[in-house]
Amino acid sequence: MFYRCHVFFCTNQRPAGHPRGSCGRKDSERLRNYMKARAKELGLDDVRINSAGCLDRCELGPSVVIYPEGVWYQVRTTADVDEILDIHLQQGGRVSRLLMPEADAAETIATVTSGGDVASAAPEGTGGRR
Numbered sequence: 001m002f003y004r005c006h007v008f009f010c011t012n013q014r015p016a017g018h019p020r021g022s023c024g025r026k027d028s029e030r031l032r033n034y035m036k037a038r039a040k041e042l043g044l045d046d047v048r049i050n051s052a053g054c055l056d057r058c059e060l061g062p063s064v065v066i067y068p069e070g071v072w073y074q075v076r077t078t079a080d081v082d083e084i085l086d087i088h089l090q091q092g093g094r095v096s097r098l099l100m101p102e103a104d105a106a107e108t109i110a111t112v113t114s115g116g117d118v119a120s121a122a123p124e125g126t127g128g129r130r
């Protein structure tokens with residue numbers, strides 16, 4: 001089976017006091033497990049929730065990237081997970097408030113807010129890393 005989307009959830013854990021920190025020390029394993037269970041309950045059989053090693057955005061984590069769109073999120077709570085499942089993975093929108101900073105500039109498609117409104121689209125050609 002080929003999946004429509006892969007969600008990569010960083011669960012890397014570094015020792016306490018590491019200068020970059022790590023997503024694993026910010027509860028990412030529990031959040032990833034929650035997302036996997038909720039995706040199953042919602043019947044999102046075409047979405048794969050993967051654990052990932054370090055995605056190199058440690059300071060902004062817990063880090064999540066969704067492909068094929070290449071959209072990056074910072075996910076701190078189960079409410080954040082629920083919003084991504086609803087707005088991004090079910091409705092095809094973007095959760096503006098959770099986008100990582102570089103992702104804002106890279107977005108060129110309509111953004112859907114948590115209220116379900118189409119909010120904004122970055123101008124084309126703004127570039128930026130996704």
Ligand code: FES
Nearest residue numbers: 010023055057058
């Ligand atoms: S530890 Fe999660 S992005 Fe590096």
